[in-house]
Amino acid sequence: MNMSLGRGTRERLVVIGGDAAGMSAASQARRMRSAGELEIVAFERGHFSSYSACGIPYWVGGDVSARNELIARTPEEHRARDIDLRMRTEVMEIDVAGQRVRARDVDSGAESWTSYDKLVIATGARPIRPEMPGVDAPGVHGVQTLDDGQVLIDTLARTRGRRAVVVGAGYIGVEMAEALINRGYEVTVVNRGKEPMSTLDPDMGRLVHEAMSGLGITMVDDAEVTKILTGADGHVRAVATQDAEYPADVVVLGIGVRPETALARAAGLPLGAHQGLLTDLGMRVRGHENIWAGGDCVEVLDLVSGQQRYIALGTHANKHGQVIGTNAGGGYATFPGVVGTAVSKVCDLEIARTGLREKDADRVGLQYVTATIESTGRAGYYPGASLMTVKMLAERRTGRLLGVQIVGREGAAKRVDIAAVALTAGMTVEQMTALDLGYAPPFSPVWDPVLVAARKASKAVAQRP
The missing domain is CATH 3.50.50.60 (FAD/NAD(P)-binding domain)
Incomplete structure (x- = not known):
């Protein structure tokens, strides 16, 4: 040495x-x-x-x-x-x-x-790589580095079959499901949770499930992979749970990190x-x-x-x-913390969250109210207006904003940034209702969906003792 x-x-x-x-x-x-x-x-x-x-x-x-x-x-x-x-x-x-x-x-x-x-x-x-039979077989891929991505692309290029199974339905899982759909594969997503996207509350995750199913993706929720089956050549041929087998020519692990x-x-x-x-x-x-x-x-x-x-x-x-x-380098800077903002998409479905979910608030002992609304990303009469669902959590006594989740089409995901700023500033949902947001029919209704949710949450706070 x-x-x-x-x-x-x-x-x-x-x-x-x-x-x-x-x-x-x-x-x-x-x-x-x-x-x-x-x-x-x-x-x-x-x-x-x-x-x-x-x-x-x-x-x-x-x-x-x-x-x-x-x-x-x-x-x-x-x-x-x-x-x-x-x-x-x-x-x-x-x-x-x-x-x-x-x-x-x-x-x-x-x-x-x-x-x-x-x-x-x-x-x-x-990447989380569970210990199970067959997890290291050819055709099973994690996706964390550029090297991983290149190996997966090479596998897809030489694989004759067109059946893919994604294990896990978090950010990586849903994004890889979209990637494989774009490559012409029949995609099955096997998810241990009751709904995809555990970063959302289950009611919002259900919207993601329905949308992914509508895109032709087979969703298997509340199922844990127990082993990966291989053929005579040693290559992956299926993913097995306790109750079923799902044929696969390629498997992508999207369980998290x-x-x-x-x-x-x-x-x-x-x-x-x-x-x-x-x-x-x-x-x-x-x-x-x-x-x-x-x-x-x-x-x-x-x-x-x-x-x-x-x-x-x-x-x-x-x-x-x-x-x-x-x-x-001898200077001075700080990183004060985060509010937990993240966005993702699967095909044309946009998914966003910031702040706390219900179970996060429960875990730290916060009492809260929730408000869920449906609205459109543009004025309802403007061409291309599509539905989005916004869910908001507010602290029960103070009305302080605790979290926001959004699922919808074009224009849905980045609206979460309004909530991220409000969380960082410690705003109440009542204060949010007065935010001076940009408006024009191609971009928003007169009342932006986030403000509609804030109004509903503010009423819920006022009605609770």
Whole structure:
């Protein structure tokens, strides 16, 4: 083993992870301090840096034509900015006491130690891959990285059959169902929950179920996959639950992700209830002055419930990176928390949520009222007006907005941003009814659907003792 030590007065920032949070932190730190003041070394175990994992389903489905369109900045571009990005290099150990990391070249197996003055942990998340017979068979795919996406596309190109099973009906599951529909596959979605999209309340998830069924997707809810069956050639042939088998020429796992914190755990760094790293408002790992963490490997503060949550989203990762890079570069920035905003779609159905679901409010002891309305995204007389359903939760006594869920067609999803701002500002539903939103018949009715829901929720608050 070689050891890299001793650099005079110049500090060294080491970054573990070459995607959104890690390279945003490295880039921001470089803006703050020159190469003469701060050396930056980043390790990435994969083939690609700074790419949009959120775009992979749309690349698989053909909406994005080429893999390179998902890459925001190549390793060469990072190096041109005086960031020593070492690809295909996996960090195997963090020595906190010695302020160094042990890294292994994935291709050659060679290992070396690199010392640091400041460390950024941006190890991301790993897909949940259940332990069951057949899960590693050819034709079974997880979709987390660009490498995963390429392998799946290659499989789809050479697979003769046109039957696909998606296991899981969260964001990745529904997006991959759309991708496979776009590729001409017969798609079955097997979901352990009673309705798809567990990020919604069940009544709103039922709307997603009905819409996906209407698109020709076979929805199997309240069913858990027990094994994946293979043919004589070892390739996947079906997915089995306790009650049935569903033929498959390709299987995509969309069960969700967990924080990738094995390195942090082994190093004795603090983890939360969701096994994500715990940080302060400056994204500094609690109890460690010179270590920061961000992206899908950390837990974040929920501004509505006041509790820690685990939410793996690229929007958060990039913001974390900006905060970390500013602080590691000698500046000052904070990440105050999130309200849990997310949007998705399956074909022309748009799905959005922010804040708390009913079960979230129950868990933290909040009493609440709900209001659900149907409206249109445009004036009812304007061509193309389509229905959307808005559900709103408000605190029972104060009327404080707690959460909003929206399911509908064109124009539905981004309306959730109105609620996200209202949640962040701590507004009541009564205050929301007076919001001065834009209006014209092609874009909204006179009363926007979010405001209609707020009016109904405000009345419900007033009627409850």
